[in-house]
Amino acid sequence: MLMVEAEHLFRSFGSTPALRDASVAVAQGEILAVMGPSGSGKSTLLHCLSGIFTPDSGAIRYDGRRLDTLSEAARTTLRRTEFGFVFQFGQLVPELTVADNVALPLLLNKVRRHDAYATAAAWLHRLGLGDLGARRTGELSGGQAQRAAIARALAIGPRVLFADEPTGSLDSATGETVMELLVGLARQEGVAVVLVTHDGRVAAHADRRVIVRDGRVFAATGAEAAR
Amino acid sequence: MMFVLGARLTLRSGREALARLVLIAAAVAIGVTILLAVLAEFNAFQDTARTRCWQCTTGTPVGPDGPGDRGVLWNYSEDYYAGRVVQRLDVAALSAQAPVLPGLLRLPAAGQYYASPAMARLLAAVPGEELADRFPGVLAGRIGDAGLTRPDDLVIVVGRTPADLAALPATRVVGEISSRSHIDGTTNLYRYGLGLVAAGLLVPLLTLIGTATRLAAARREERFAALRLAGATPRQVGVIASVEAIIGAAAGSLIGVAVFQPFQPVIAGLAVVGTPYFGYLVAPSLAQYLAVGLGVPLAAALAAVVSLRRVQHSPLSASRRVTPPAPSAWRLGPLVAGLALFAVAAVVFGRQPAGPATGGLSNGPGNAVLPVTLLGLLLTMLGLILGGSWLTMQGARLMARTARRASALLSSRRLADNPKAAFRSIGGLVLAVFVGTVIACLIPALGAEMRAAGGGTLTDVLRVSFVPEPDPAAEHPVLGLAPGAGGALVDRLRALPGTAVLPLYAPEQRLTGYACVGANACGPTEAAIACADLARFPALGRCDGGLRAIRAQFGLLLSHDNVASLRLPFADRDSEAFNADPAAQPLEAMLVRAGDPATLERIRTLLAGYTARIGATSAPKTFGESIALRDARYRQVQQVALAVVAVTLLVAGCSLAVAVGGGLVERRRPFTLLRVAGTPASVLLRVVTFESVVPLLCAAAVAIAAGLGVAASVAHTVAPGGPALPLPGSGYFVTLGAGLAVALVVIVSALPLLRRLTDPNDARFE
Secondary structure: OEEEEEEEEEEEEOOEEEEEEEEEEEEOOOEEEEEOOOOOOHHHHHHHHOOOOOOOEEEEEEOOEEOOOOOHHHHHHHHHHOEEEEOOOOOOOOOOEHHHHHHHHHHHOOOOHHHHHHHHHHHHHHOOOHHHOOOEHHHOOHHHHHHHHHHHHHHOOOOEEEEEOOOOOOOHHHHHHHHHHHHHHHHHHOOEEEEEOOOHHHHOOOOEEEEEEOOEEEEOOHHHHHO | OHHHHHHHHHHOOHHHHHHHHHHHHHHHHHHHHHHHHHHHHHHHHHHHHOOEOHHHOOOEEOEOOEOOOOOEEEEEEEEEEOOEEEEEEEEEEOOOOOOOOOOOOOOOOOOEEEEOHHHHHHHHHOOHHHOHHHOOOEEEEEOOHHHOOOOOOOEEEEEOOHHHHHOOOOOEEEOOOOOOEOOOHHHHHHHHHHHHHHHHHHHHHHHHHHHHHOOOHHHHHHHHHHHHHOOOOHHHHHHHHHHHHHHHHHHHHHHHHHHHHHHHHHHHOOOOOOOOOOHHHOOOOHHHHHHHHHHHHHHHHHHHHHHOHHHHHOOOHHHHOOOOOOOOHHHHHHHHHHHHHHHHHHHHOOOOOOOOOEOOEOOOOOOOHHHHHHHHHHHHHHHHHHHHHHHHHHHHHHHHHHOOOHHHHHHHHHHHHOHHHHHHOOHHHHHHHHHHHHHHHHHHHHHHHHHHHHHHOOOOEEEEEOOOOOOOOOOOOOOOEOHHHHHHHHHHHHOOOOOEEEEEEOOOOOOOOEEEEOOOEEEEOEEEEEHHHHOOOHHHEOOOOOOOEEEEEOOOOOOOOOHHHEOOOOEOOOOEEOOOOHHHOOEEEEEEEOOOHHHHHHHHHHHHHHHHHOOOOEOOEEHHHHHHHHHHHHHHHHHHHHHHHHHHHHHHHHHHHHHHHHHHHHOHHHHHHHHHOOOOHHHHHHHHHHHHHHHHHHHHHHHHHHHHHHHHHHHHHHOOOOOOOOOOOHHHHHHHHHHHHHHHHHHHHHOHHHHHHOOHHHHHHO
């Protein structure tokens, strides 16, 4: 069953085309790696698939329903309740504790405070951060911060997780640990993952890989997949 | 080189740098406009006080050989109309070279008078028997600005014949009109007070400018740290940081000066100290323009350099930022001590029961209350400033522990994280609102205390004495109006509808007591009174049932302007009987209650002729008018305090708006990513609103509560006859409400920045 499906997407920024007839789909529980060089349009594709951007033309479906024609408010609600996001850095609110950060999306979804913090504590425990809930995010290492971000993304029980260079700011060993956790938990939870990366080692965790080049999406060949 | 690089980084670093520059310039422009307004108001006060005080002219008494043929005959007195002072000068030129007072080209001839514009309007507006009949002659011209201190002064210069004027006891021969200024002890007190206010306003204004300069400190620190990593020296980074601040502040100063110009006439008409100034006096001097134009950018540059201390210590400082240390509880010490002092003072210095008569005045709370009150005030103000950040932190932590909504959690954690920064913008506001509340509560309480004296029945009672100041050389001192003339006057007054008269007769054929309060308020202190007349004024006392007349000491009843401090009633069952017919004695004074304001002015017009003949330099006035004059002085203080509250609220609102803008720029990335992850913009709007509006409202509430508490304690001591919980008048609520509303509008106007800065469409550029 396809969770997210994009067909013939076009999207430009001013006179610069970012996506040109891009089509891609990700199935339930599938981990899809979107690869490509810098400026190729892979982040734009992720933003379109997650409803952050609307394409200039083409169609995006989520769970069989058109996503690109929804209002901004409806797409915002969808992102808050159905999708999870992990970025390269800077997604944790510095004034909040680690537990606050993980509980934040639950509170935004009107979950009771007690339940939100209990869920946050459980996810922090699963990600090996059980003792760090009261810490400020500035006191975490890069790997710990990304694990906290994964806990935050998964705490709401999303059906799709969008990850944009989730290990981009980490060293290779820490990045590997983070990816193992992210992929392992996604598989346990049956979450579809759209993983944007230019790193072949990160993409190796995916079930399938596509390449974005000059705004167009290609299935990865064997050589490209091995990079 | 670094200057050029700094200018390029400031002007060509994209939208964020430009937005920061605009915010700095806007904040500085507001600060400069307010600063210029305060300086202009201060200048107007100074220049008004420096105007020539022709009223201070003294001269010499008219000798037994007549006034001579040089100079001018001069008789200055103060009259009253509807509670307002009318400055009256009766003159008669003794020669063609007679000195002319400022504002006039020549002295009025006999049968003419010159009036100030406000006086001329009043004369034209009210019936002659209520005012114009007091001044013989016709209006011959206007007195120019040089003879006035303010545009609404009621001044009249009446021309008389030398013979008429020489016959009045208070007339002097003047060879030269005084050239001294109006500055006296009170002026200096106001001057220092206003100077302190102006200096005090600098603190929140500099906070505003500093907050603007520190805008988005974290983002800038990252940039400057990168410059350090690239090899720039701390000095070079300091120059680059200063350039940004100087450009923003210089632009803001220019805009502020430009914005101030159209506001100048508005400020001139504001009447901050109760009455308006001449518009042309309300202007900053060239030196002040230059000082503001150069000083503000310089202060901004200094603030920029100081705010970058951490970057200058280490090129990696941006990544090493730590949460500032939390304020400790000891900061509450002065506040607790100050409030405790007021509580103790209220108990210890509560008014003592009245003791034996001392000049007819009742006992006050004593001198010790002043230093205790001042110490308590200082401690409370210090405590509010020091303890504010601790209270902010505790409140925010409590909120964070119990927050059920994401917006409350985000904002309370931000406030708890750096309460000093949160409180910095509103520290000045807390002080201003506290002091303003105390003053605004106490002044009506003091007024109420005065009006409540004598059960409030004496307010509209006119007091008039017919006994001139005793001349030690005189063989037969004047004891008042002769019985016939006195009786006729009493009958004439009683014939006026709704009028009650209490004649006070000389008990003996010699002056038994006489007292003055100040130079213009004198009168006898003992009288024979008919019991039937006294019965119409029960607040003053009553006779024993069988008596027809009594002899009573009434002390300063005729001269003291604060009826609340008089010892009343002065007549009771123990009062000595007066066995003769009092109406057969000279009429030394009287109390008159008129039925309505128009009748009151008619009575005053009638009495003016009598009082001038005994050399009185002040027309008779009611207790209520005396209170109103005293009140007017208090209200000047109150008005200045409320103006400061309003300005401080505005400045605090601006500081908070700038802080909100800075906070948004600093948190642009996490906020944008929160919006990307589905957080509605409305949640983030609530976050920044909570971070700015809640501290503003809470700080105002705490300051108001502390002010009310302190005012209640002080009022209990100095005005026990007033209400138990003194409340401010409507002016206070209007000022506070309007100030808060404007501050909130300023804050809310910064919020659209949030949507723009955190637009998910810009996420790709993060």
